[in-house]
Amino acid sequence: MKRAPGPKGALIWGSLTEFSADSLGFLAEAAHEHGDIVRMRFGPVTVHLLNHPEYVEHVLTRNASNYDKNTRSAHRIAATTGDSLLSANQVAWKRHRKLVQPGFQPSNFTGIEPALDRLIEPMLERWQLAGEVDIVDEMMQLVIAAVIEVLFSSSIDTEKLNAALEVVLADTWRRIEAPLDASLLSPRLHRPAFKAALKEIDGIVLELILARRSSTQRPDDVLTRLLAAHEGAGETHLSDTELRDATVTLLLSGHETTANALSWAFIRASSGGHEAADPATIFAEAIRLYPSIWVIERRAVEADTIGGYHIPRGSSVLISPYLMHRHPKLWHDPERFDPARFAGDHPRARDGCIPFGLGEHRCVGLYLANTIGAHVLNRVFARFRLKLLPDQGLGLSPGITLRHEGPVRMRLHKEGDDV
Numbered sequence: 285m286k287r288a289p290g291p292k293g294a295l296i297w298g299s300l301t302e303f304s305a306d307s308l309g310f311l312a313e314a315a316h317e318h319g320d321i322v323r324m325r326f327g328p329v330t331v332h333l334l335n336h337p338e339y340v341e342h343v344l345t346r347n348a349s350n351y352d353k354n355t356r357s358a359h360r361i362a363a364t365t366g367d368s369l370l371s372a373n374q375v376a377w378k379r380h381r382k383l384v385q386p387g388f389q390p391s392n393f394t395g396i397e398p399a400l401d402r403l404i405e406p407m408l409e410r411w412q413l414a415g416e417v418d419i420v421d422e423m424m425q426l427v428i429a430a431v432i433e434v435l436f437s438s439s440i441d442t443e444k445l446n447a448a449l450e451v452v453l454a455d456t457w458r459r460i461e462a463p464l465d466a467s468l469l470s471p472r473l474h475r476p477a478f479k480a481a482l483k484e485i486d487g488i489v490l491e492l493i494l495a496r497r498s499s500t501q502r503p504d505d506v507l508t509r510l511l512a513a514h515e516g517a518g519e520t521h522l523s524d525t526e527l528r529d530a531t532v533t534l535l536l537s538g539h540e541t542t543a544n545a546l547s548w549a550f551i552r553a554s555s556g557g558h559e560a561a562d563p564a565t566i567f568a569e570a571i572r573l574y575p576s577i578w579v580i581e582r583r584a585v586e587a588d589t590i591g592g593y594h595i596p597r598g599s600s601v602l603i604s605p606y607l608m609h610r611h612p613k614l615w616h617d618p619e620r621f622d623p624a625r626f627a628g629d630h631p632r633a634r635d636g637c638i639p640f641g642l643g644e645h646r647c648v649g650l651y652l653a654n655t656i657g658a659h660v661l662n663r664v665f666a667r668f669r670l671k672l673l674p675d676q677g678l679g680l681s682p683g684i685t686l687r688h689e690g691p692v693r694m695r696l697h698k699e700g701d702d703v
């Protein structure tokens with residue numbers, strides 16, 4: 285059986301060191317040089333990078349039963365989320381998916397705009413006086429408050445939670461990239477900053493869960509739906525630990541993803557004069573060029589063949605929405621920011637468009653993210669025009685999500701003023 289082409293890599297770690305030094309650049313270069321399927325080695329693990337819609341559909345839908353999440357990344361994420369929706373444990377994942385997904389049906393979020401406005405309006409009032417803002421920080425603050433509102437109907441001070449989530453995500457990514465991760469041997473070997481951040485998150489989440497359990501109030505939010513979720517699904521109640529794991533998973537997967545996408549949307553729509561476009565199309569185009577989950581990993585349970593090439597049993601496959609969304613054979617002028625691509629017929633997975641993944645693990649928060657994204661853009665552009673200040677580094681810093689390299693400052697102009 286043929287072996288796919290790919291970089292040779294170093295003797296012991298293969299290409300892992302290059303990947304760690306510049307993950308996005310390394311994968312982009314590998315795809316450019318070797319094509320739509322690239323074989324490489326990360327330490328002892330053989331890895332294939334897949335960059336073709338056919339191959340992606342094969343792994344995520346048609347032959348999905350052969351590709352599980354028993355992966356390097358899932359094992360490291362589990363230190364924070366336990367056995368929940370992001371877990372490698374198939375039994376736990378199935379139970380959580382069955383109980384969580386119904387709470388994320390679009391009909392559950394059709395009336396959230398007034399609640400979002402209660403968060404957006406004070407922000408815009410503050411902007412009125414500010415003159416300029418760091419759009420990355422603003423979106424992080426806004427989206428964490430929105431996610432806490434949607435999950436818990438709570439308006440707790442989110443500053444500490446925001447900071448703790450950032451530490452946890454950064455440290456998790458560090459451990460994914462590192463050749464060795466001592467904390468897999470014992471949780472006591474985690475770095476102190478990670479342990480402190482996790483304690484902070486646990487404290488906040490458990491307090492919110494316990495307060496709800498001891499209250500007779502049942503607001504229309506995700507926590508209420510999770511508490512009631514077993515009914516009709518033939519499952520037992522979620523225990524406090526499962527509820528903690530489920531909500532921490534949702535916080536972790538919903539916050540930074542949506543916040544990053546929004547800041548990219550503001551930066552690119554403002555720079556290209558697209559503010560008047562349909563906000564839903566601006567958001568869709570932002571997550572095409574900057575898909576928050578920029579790489580997806582699976583493990584081949586049994587040996588397989590993709591594109592005529594051998595995929596060994598137990599090896600890893602990587603799918604990068606970032607690379608697919610910029611594939612020159614799939615997209616016309618792929619680097620150009622053009623919301624009109626998403627007006628009318630929406631590009632689909634077979635066209636190379638997979639910002640929310642595909643198949644049974646497809647994002648549960650898709651509708652919520654799109655609703656928050658379009659609504660925030662709509663409200664902001666009704667009041668302000670934003671202009672990027674000079675010398676703003678717009679570098680990418682890929683981690684668990686596709687972050688900005690640093691703060692991004694933008695000047696605010698009232699809508700209607702000359703910019």
Ligand code: HEM
Binds near residue numbers: 542638650
């Ligand atoms: C722009 C924002 C978002 C993007 C681009 C995004 C993207 C993705 C992608 C690509 C996956 C699939 C990962 C895989 O196949 O391994 C995923 C899964 C997931 N997303 Fe999102 N997401 C976003 C927002 C959200 C929000 C708001 C929530 C919830 C509050 C959420 C919760 C989840 C969960 C729980 C999963 C795991 C699903 C499973 O494995 O069954 N996401 N997301």
